[in-house]
Amino acid sequence: MSNNSIQAPPPDVVRSAYAELIVTDLAASRRFYVDVLGLVVTYEDDDAIYLRAFEEYLHHCLVLRRGPVAALGRLAYRVRSADEVDAAEMFYRELGVRTERVPAGAERGIGEAVRIEDPLGFPIEFFYAADHVERFTQRYDLHGAGAIARLDHFNLVVPSVPEARKYYESLGFKVSEDIQDSDSTVYAAWMYRKSTVHDVALTGGDGPRLHHIAFATQEAHQLMHICDHLGAVRQSDRIERGPGRHGVSNAFYLYLRDPDGHRIEIYTHDYYTGDPDNPTITWDVHDNQRRDWWGNAVVPSWYSEASPVLDLDRRPRPITERAEAREADVTIGADGFSYTRAGDALAGGGPVGFKLGEQV
Numbered sequence: 001m002s003n004n005s006i007q008a009p010p011p012d013v014v015r016s017a018y019a020e021l022i023v024t025d026l027a028a029s030r031r032f033y034v035d036v037l038g039l040v041v042t043y044e045d046d047d048a049i050y051l052r053a054f055e056e057y058l059h060h061c062l063v064l065r066r067g068p069v070a071a072l073g074r075l076a077y078r079v080r081s082a083d084e085v086d087a088a089e090m091f092y093r094e095l096g097v098r099t100e101r102v103p104a105g106a107e108r109g110i111g112e113a114v115r116i117e118d119p120l121g122f123p124i125e126f127f128y129a130a131d132h133v134e135r136f137t138q139r140y141d142l143h144g145a146g147a148i149a150r151l152d153h154f155n156l157v158v159p160s161v162p163e164a165r166k167y168y169e170s171l172g173f174k175v176s177e178d179i180q181d182s183d184s185t186v187y188a189a190w191m192y193r194k195s196t197v198h199d200v201a202l203t204g205g206d207g208p209r210l211h212h213i214a215f216a217t218q219e220a221h222q223l224m225h226i227c228d229h230l231g232a233v234r235q236s237d238r239i240e241r242g243p244g245r246h247g248v249s250n251a252f253y254l255y256l257r258d259p260d261g262h263r264i265e266i267y268t269h270d271y272y273t274g275d276p277d278n279p280t281i282t283w284d285v286h287d288n289q290r291r292d293w294w295g296n297a298v299v300p301s302w303y304s305e306a307s308p309v310l311d312l313d314r315r316p317r318p319i320t321e322r323a324e325a326r327e328a329d330v331t332i333g334a335d336g337f338s339y340t341r342a343g344d345a346l347a348g349g350g351p352v353g354f355k356l357g358e359q360v
Contacts, residue, residue, distance in 0.1 A: 010171045011088035011126050012080040016154055016199040019213045020063040020073035021262050022310065028259040029064045032238070036229055037215075037264075038144045042133055043108060050108060053148045053215060057135040059109025061151035062213070070260035071308045071316065072210040074115065075154050076125040077199075082112070088126040089114045100312060104129065120164050121208035121317050122156060122309055145225040148215045152267055155201040155211040157306045159322040161186040164202045173200065176273050177248045177281040179290055179327070187285050187327040190248060195274030197249040206321050209306035212255065214265035223254045223266050230256075241302055245293040248283060255302065262307050285330055303328035 023029040030049055033039050039051040042060050050060040058078075065073060079085060092099045092114070102113040102125070111129025118124050136142060158164040165175065165186070173191040176198060180186050190198040203211050217223060223243050230236050240263065241255040251270040257263055283290040291298050303326070309317045 008090040008094045009087060010091050011077075011084045013126070013171055013173070013193045013199075014078045014080050015194040016075070016151060017058070017078040017127070018061045018063065018076045018151065019154065020065055020076075021213075021258075021260075021307075022067035022069065022071045022073050023064050023258070023260050023262075024067065024070055025259060026064060026066045032258050033062070033064065036233070036235070036238075037148060037226065037266075038146055039148060040136060040142075048108075052133065053150045054136040054139070054143055055149045056151070057132050059131040059133055061215075063107075067314075069308070069316070070262065071310050072123070073310055073314075074123040074125050075210075076110075076113075076127060077193075078130075079126050079128050082128045085112055085114055085126055085128055088116075092116045092118075095119065098312060115312060117311055119167050120156070120158055121320075123312055146222045146229060147217065148222070148266065149218055150216050152196070152214045152216040153198045153200060154213055155203055155265075157203050157205040157207040157209040157211050159205070159207050159320045160324070161189055161202045161204045165189045165191065168200060168202070174273070174278070175280045176278070177283065179248070179283045179285050181285045181325075181330065185285075185324050187325075188248075192273055195272055197251070197270040197273060203327075204322055204324065205303070205306070205326060206319050207306075208309045208317055209319070210262070210309060211306045212263035212265050214267045217266060217268045220252045220268055223252060223268065226254065226256075226266060241299055244296055247287070247289040247291065247293045248281075250293075261305070263302075263305075285327060300328070 026049065033051055034041060039053060039062065041049060042052055043050040047066050049064045051062040052060050079088065089099055089101060097119060098117045100115045102115055104111040107113065109131040110127050113125050113127035115123065115125045168191050173193055176190045176192055178186060178189040187204045189202045191200050191202065192198045227239060227243060230238050238256050240257050243252065243254045245252050249270045252268050254266045255263060288295055311317055
């Protein structure tokens with residue numbers, strides 16, 4: 001970090017904007033993301049497919065790019081103005097991480113941008129300008145029963161959640177919810193810039209790895225239709241977990257695995273976080289309702305498997321093992337613990353195992 005007494009301000013991030021996934025079979029990926037999930041193709045060629053959801057007017061929210069190894073290529077955040085792209089470059093140069101200025105058009109549909117390898121080891125892009133395309137909000141003739149509205153968030157696997165949380169707080173992100181134990185070990189945190197539960201979630205584990213990217217729908221029945229569609233085309237094994245309702249975020253969820261094993265969440269009905277004194281909700285790691293409100297088991301792969309991450313030179317990033325306790329190792333039973341009720345040993349026999357934390 002720079003020795004200057006005045007640190008450059010961070011870029012003003014608006015929201016999570018797009019992800020690039022490296023896939024090994026572009027045709028198989030197209031069948032999953034377009035034919036099953038129904039994402040709109042903005043552009044495609046022999047090497048890449050640019051996709052968007054029905055309510056989005058920017059050029060894309062997902063890039064599928066052909067490559068030799070399935071991995072995360074990069075994540076992108078939109079900033080509030082073109083000046084904030086300059087701010088991002090200055091902030092990260094002072095931070096001492098690798099930065100690259102990207103001219104307009106170097107990535108199809110995206111204006112001038114800055115790409116970095118962030119302190120957590122993830123390839124990140126910051127941009128403002130982007131091509132506008134037709135927004136299909138009211139193209140109900142095209143939607144289909146499982147229509148996906150927009151990209152919602154990224155979930156990252158990191159060895160130290162407190163360090164990752166501190167870094168994202170330095171960018172102006174706030175914490176909506178987290179998971180801790182009685183020793184204050186932090187297992188996960190949900191952080192936001194837009195007025196929903198999160199733009200990025202931090203999951204404790206060996207990293208850097210991408211746990212999942214998530215898309216929002218308007219109604220729960222759209223998730224159910226995707227399950228029915230997968231069953232109809234004999235691909236129900238793409239369903240890894242759910243449908244169900246999260247305790248954290250209160251959202252109705254479905255986790256899928258694409259042909260390369262990248263994890264995709266379809267997600268709906270979380271809550272508003274836009275007030276300045278929005279409180280943080282802290283869940284006890286022993287409460288099995290934190291991950292599934294109905295108490296359903298979480299499959300082991302959800303804790304252990306995630307996508308590798310590439311650096312800016314397209315080389316796999318080395319993995320650092322998590323030193324603190326892992327969430328999967330401290331749970332038993334249905335995602336572990338027996339159901340949380342008044343009179344249980346948990347937290348001295350208290351009621352449901354979450355509490356309102358301090359304001360952020």
